[in-house]
Amino acid sequence: MNYEPTQIFFIVFSGIILMLLMSGFIIVMVLLHRQQQLRNRQKMESLKAEYEKTMLKVEKEIQDQTLSFIGQELHDNLGQILSLTKLTLNSPDEESYSEGKRLINHAIKEVRSLSKRLNLDWVKEVKLQDFISGELQKIEKSGYCKTQFETDEITITLDQDKKLVLIRIIQESLNNIMKHAEPSMIVISLRQEKGTLSVTVKDNGKGFDVADKSKGMGLHNLKSRIETIGGELMLSSIIGIGTEIKLLLPFE
Incomplete structure (x- = not known):
């Protein structure tokens, strides 16, 4: 089958146009895909930042609450134990000495318990x-x-x-x-x-x-x-x- 020059030109021109359209379509799809990737990356970074912000805030709140609790315990509990220990040890008899020793051990135990709450290991x-x-x-x-x-x-x-x-x-x-x-x-x-x-x-x-x-x-x-x-x-x-x-x- 013989094609006239105009037909050949039309076929070649149509092929070029089709290739350009396909190339343009591929480029547009690649750009859209990259934009979607960028949006996804930005979203993930935003979620990560929000998560880290939440964790820092929660940790600070619990630490503040723990410090408040420790302050109250030092005043109401440990202070009372040490005051009682002082009064007990003022008495010279052996029974008071044993009771004072028990109270000191109890105070040490309370201090250790409170020290554990100063971090979040608990x-x-x-x-x-x-x-x-x-x-x-x-x-x-x-x-x-x-x-x-x-x-x-x-x-x-x-x-x-x-x-x-x-x-x-x-x-x-x-x-x-x-x-x-x-x-x-x-x-x-x-x-x-x-x-x-x-x-x-x-x-x-x-x-x-x-x-x-x-x-x-x-x-x-x-x-x-x-x-x-x-x-x-x-x-x-x-x-x-x-x-x-x-x-x-x-x-x-």
Whole structure:
């Protein structure tokens, strides 16, 4: 088959146009892909920065709370033990000497216990169940209200950062209850369900309107924190009935 020169020119020209279009399409796709990669990288860097910021803030809050606790313990507990030791050792008899020695050993034990709380190693060592149980016992011993802890056998082990954030969220939830709710009962449940760790903090206090933005900043802070470690916060509250905060943390 013989082609006329105009036909050959048209075929060649069409081929060039097609190649240019395909090249342009490929270039556009490459540019779009690179832009998407850049956006993904920026998003990952933003998430990483937010995570690090959250961890620093949580660590500082817990350290500040620990220092406040230690100051109170030094004044109320250790100071009392040492004062009693001084009074006991003022008596010359052997029985007082033995009691003074026992009190000094007790004071040394208290100092060692307090020194451990000056860093965050205790977070790594403490079980989440034991921490929650201890916090509820403090509330009940204070006479503020009754408490209840419900838990199943938990087989997972959280890394220190996730446990630290969870501990701080639980503490803040309990603080909010004691500041605002006026309940007669606080219940915390800890469950392990289908690849998810579930922590529910519930009270039978005053409740509040969840749509009221003036009361939402603290809850927004809690939600933001749980999200930085891949979790989710769900809230429900009924005025006159109480409030429930549920924390869900997926794990492998």
